Amino acid sequence: MRVLSVIGNRLTGPLPEELGDLASLRQLHLTNNPGLSGPLPERLTALTGLQELLLNGTDLCANADAGFQAWLSGVQLAQVRACKAARGSGAYLTQAIQSSAFPVPLVAGDAALLRVFVTASRSTSEGLPPMRATFYLDGVETYVADIPGSGTPIPTDVEDAERALDKSANIEIPGSVIQPGLELVVEVDPANTLDPGLGVAPRIPETGRASVRVEAVPALDLTVVPFVWAAGSDLSIVDIAEGMAEDPQGHEMLWHTRTLLPVRDLDVKAHEPILTSTTNVVTLYLETALAWTLEGRRGRYMGIMPAYVIGGQSGIAAIGGFYSFSVADPFVISHEIGHNLSLRHAPCGGAGGPDPAFPQPDGTVGNRGYDFRGSGALVSPRAADIMSYCGPPHWISGYGFTKALNYRLRTETDANASAVASASTPVPAGPPTRTLLLWGGADAQGEPFLEPAFVLDAPPSVPPSDGEYELTGRAETGDELFSLTFDMQETVDGDGESAFVIALPAPAEWVGRLASITLSGPAGSTTLDRATDRPMAILRDPESGRLLGILRGPSSGDPVRTAASAGLAAAGAAGSELEVLVSRGIPAAPPR
Incomplete structure (x- = not known):
């Protein structure tokens, strides 16, 4: 057994010593069982791999014994009271x-x-x-x-x-x-x-x-991706992204992130504006994932767009993911980065999928915070946690701060880099090679969907070969050209959608033979074939490979004119012509 969670189960009495025999236990969550009481048994120290011990809302406590305290200090997230709490000063x-x-x-x-x-x-x-x-x-x-x-x-x-x-x-x-x-x-x-x-x-x-x-934590490596709506002409989001990069420690859009999350230094870069045909938050999240994947999967990417274009406060991310999307709002930006740092929702305001171990059932922070602005002020324990849908005011709970900090320490192992491989995240990619771009996801009902596929030069990106989804490519004869299984990260702040982007190495011998691509999963399947007619154009800088546009439908027919009408220059960083890739579903192999 790796996880034992009996939160709010009306348990009573002392903790049984036999729990110390669960050698594989990694998480022990006993929050909100006020009838549990007494000192923790000494045999718990045998749980050398325990990572989380959550005892909020109980009368369980830890003895001051040096050996027990040494063991407890090795538990990454321990919410445990001392048995003899200090009295007086x-x-x-x-x-x-x-x-x-x-x-x-x-x-x-x-x-x-x-x-x-x-x-x-x-x-x-x-x-x-x-x-x-x-x-x-x-x-x-x-x-x-x-x-x-x-x-x-x-x-x-x-x-x-x-x-x-x-x-x-x-x-x-x-x-x-x-x-x-x-x-x-x-x-x-x-x-x-x-x-x-x-x-x-x-x-x-x-x-x-x-x-x-x-x-000590490394700088948070964040690339801010300003999306410009092709049907509009407002480039203010570009100025916001550039301002965040120029002054990450002082920009108002990053105040909540700097102050409420375990972040000291921010290494913020402004991506070139990406022209898009959509204002749908889930699609913009997928397009942010596309930029992160095609550009080497380094650091964290956050797509942004003005709230008035989206139609209100909105964002989307995956728990422990490396990319997200947010409207240009300080609270939403920090909320989505919090998800990327492993935090689930605090239970307030109808936020979906709340963290069952969150200590306060009303989603408040529970303790006093401190705001250094001005002459300094205390923050009420009744403030809404930043991971809830309540507030303002927003602050961060000690539980959330500690959990996010431990996640950073566990996953960002290189002090000079802030996006380091974990078991579910690929390492930063190698040099570009000829790849087949496969991307899509599953909607709120779990039904899979595929975006038009492309053949392009990009760093290969293939997920671990295990999961409940399968991608299969076949030739006109029915011969299988490729097949891979994988899992998709479910998003939060949406309606449970999932997304993926894969850059599959594409051998020349089968690229020209590809006739169909099928994505299948628990809720069904979907197929792209030569009859699929969903025109899309991808715009890239030919020198750097940076993504500059994703245009769908009629706007993909003349991407240069579309870029100009939106107020963007249709040229790469060095003034070279844009690389324009077009697909209606199944790609044609571009010449080398």
Whole structure:
């Protein structure tokens, strides 16, 4: 057994020790079973491959035993309370959001707010005293921050202190201090001016140093693809894409992505505008996938178009995918990138396929966030999670931030590249070769569809040979020329559509013989043959191979004129003529 999920099942009592015998277990989800209680059994440490341990909404807890804590620190996503929660004073560092019960890791190099919660054993008018925070990296002192006192009376409860900034001692810590291996000690009232009878803890933690989980993540490699509608003449989306590339750290379209997702640096590139005949979001998603595939499958691609052209806020992505489509809206952009970083929907606003392990059943973030803009402000725990359909305001839950961070750490293994192969994603492609472009998908009812096929020079891209869909190419004689099985990634934010793009190496001996292509799946099949008459033109830069247009129907007949009427130059990057490929279904083999 690899996954054991019994969320909200009214379970009671302690956790049985026998769970430690499930050697193959990778995910243990027990969220929202308030009757579960007691310390976690020691035998759980035998689960050396456990990746997720979610215990929100239970009274289960983890002992402070060093061996158990060492095992727990190796679990990628652990939402587990300590059995002996610290009483009285406490402290934490926060970037987007933080929780005393379920600490949220920090992103290395980003500034963080240190909040120190000092409490007294009785009510007092004594103000918050001065404090000194000392930071260590790998045991070496690296930074000291002195926090002045204030006239705010010392609270008697940590939860009360967390509710308002003026009830805690706060100071911004530079990003240069926030690095892996970070430890922290806070001295409270170093001059010993407070009445000892107030019971204020003089040191946080009481002994030793508090360790802080900090993770270094690579820059998020994002190519923004502006789609220009062939029936219009508005090129404003091109300016937006170029502005995002010129100032990724400051552009408003990327604020939610920079702030609410585990992203420090953004490596944003603006793609040349792509002329398109469609404003359908699912089709634009497929066309974005086409650009990503034909151009080498490197980094992440996001197609964008103005919301007024699409007809409202809309976007689409696949969980863990490398491409997406979004209207030009900061919230939608970050929402779709969140899906690409493995996040499912938070359960609010009718969002389809909500994450069953999401801690808050109403889709709120559940803890206090911090907004660094202006003089800084706390964000309410009642804010809607960015992966929900509720809000504004939008923020990110600690659960979502941690899950997305762990996904990046697991899949982006090269510190100098942000799109690295995973089990379901092909490695960046090799040099272009003669390929057969096969693309299409399945609609909301699961019925398969195929776009016109093309023969072109592109990096080969063939999915793992296993799945419930099959593509078969045959000659006029019925001879099978190729056959492959594969799976399609289901999208979210649509109606459950799926999509694929394959660039299949095309041997010269069968390209000219190809007479039919059939896509079959659980809900049926569809075929392209020589009688298919769905004209389409693909426009590319002949030097770079970059995709510049996908025109369907009548607009494909004179692509140069169509490009000019939309306000786009019909030439490649070096002024060369466009490469124009035309197909009505089954392609003719272009000359070499």
